[in-house]
Amino acid sequence: MAGIENITQLSNLLNASGVSIDKHTNEWFMRVKKGSTDYLPFLTTEYYLQTALQADDAGCRAILKQIIPDIREFDTAECELKDPLGEEKFSPFPRFVHRYEDRALILVTDRCAMYCRHCFRRSFSGGINGPLSDAELTPMAGYLAEHREINEVLLTGGDPLTLSNERLFKIIARIKSVRPELVVRVCSRMPVVNPDRISRALADGLGSYEGIWFVTHFNHAAELTEYSRAAVRRLLAAGIPVLNQSVLLKGVNDDLSSLKELFQKLLRFGVKPYYLFQGDLARGTSHLRVPLRRALELTSKLKYEISGMAMPRFAVDLPGGGGKITLPSQSHPVDDEGEFYIIKGLDNEEYRYPAN
Ligand SMILES: *Cc1c(COP(=O)(O)O)cnc(C)c1O
Numbered sequence: 001m002a003g004i005e006n007i008t009q010l011s012n013l014l015n016a017s018g019v020s021i022d023k024h025t026n027e028w029f030m031r032v033k034k035g036s037t038d039y040l041p042f043l044t045t046e047y048y049l050q051t052a053l054q055a056d057d058a059g060c061r062a063i064l065k066q067i068i069p070d071i072r073e074f075d076t077a078e079c080e081l082k083d084p085l086g087e088e089k090f091s092p093f094p095r096f097v098h099r100y101e102d103r104a105l106i107l108v109t110d111r112c113a114m115y116c117r118h119c120f121r122r123s124f125s126g127g128i129n130g131p132l133s134d135a136e137l138t139p140m141a142g143y144l145a146e147h148r149e150i151n152e153v154l155l156t157g158g159d160p161l162t163l164s165n166e167r168l169f170k171i172i173a174r175i176k177s178v179r180p181e182l183v184v185r186v187c188s189r190m191p192v193v194n195p196d197r198i199s200r201a202l203a204d205g206l207g208s209y210e211g212i213w214f215v216t217h218f219n220h221a222a223e224l225t226e227y228s229r230a231a232v233r234r235l236l237a238a239g240i241p242v243l244n245q246s247v248l249l250k251g252v253n254d255d256l257s258s259l260k261e262l263f264q265k266l267l268r269f270g271v272k273p274y275y276l277f278q279g280d281l282a283r284g285t286s287h288l289r290v291p292l293r294r295a296l297e298l299t300s301k302l303k304y305e306i307s308g309m310a311m312p313r314f315a316v317d318l319p320g321g322g323g324k325i326t327l328p329s330q331s332h333p334v335d336d337e338g339e340f341y342i343i344k345g346l347d348n349e350e351y352r353y354p355a356n
């Protein structure tokens, strides 16, 4: 699968379809060329870019927003953090997070097939760590063997499916060898950005283990192509349930009809909408973030327009380690100025989240 990794390739493909690159994007590439560090690299797949160019106007815009970098990624809003989920203190060793009692998360690689401009693991994704080594996996297996309260392991990153099938199966086999009953969640955007990666061999290999679930990341109905449908079908045929996590993004899916179409189409594809996330307070993502006040309005209306099966949980990860909180669509208390919602974290402490 061809990857697109520089501005010349990108602008040639866009120009051929009559789309031009704007000032914000040019400035991003110039800034990077000058030797800026600490940014999320540019990379996408030819397939995903073509999906944008073949979609209708709204679909095209929604996909390009996720692909094309913007100089505003270098801005840091006051409330934004390098470690927006406050995960560091729940990490007994590198690349392993045990934040919730019965679930642990392994960052199996920092590579992705495409770097989503809204990524909230952007301080890890596209970095210098590369794939997990056997030496790094060994203490994780030991920890899982010891911590019997853990029931699920999430393989994430980065995108675990940038690893070869052999490497991925080896990691799963290692986990299963210490705790055969563990549920393993494979979190990958490949069904969206490179559906061919979900080969029959991959699906059957995953399906040969018990308790494997697949979680992917569609944000707009235009991403749900016949190729994505075929990828999902291969997983389902191998006995692997498929769930979806979306992120609410400005100019991508922040209106009622886009969300409705996305979730209803996911259902038709056999994918259960699991979460809709409020954009995390990750650095350089404020131009893509939908104000929480508006997000709550949207999700409370949506609930009455689609079925319970189509409706995901709406959740926010509270900054500073308050945890992932499912927000009921009732009104939330605000501070005196009305600028922050006051939301109780998992530790029962009060956290402040910008409302506007
Ligand atoms: C989101 C998350 C999980 C999984 O939580 P679910 O609500 O079960 O999807 C596990 N660990 C960490 C650190 C997370 O951020």
Ligand code: SF4
Residues within 6 Å of the ligand: 111, 112, 113, 114, 115, 116, 118, 119, 120, 121, 122, 125, 157, 158, 159, 189
């Ligand atoms: S595929 Fe996932 S980890 Fe990779 S850039 Fe996109 S959102 Fe981030």
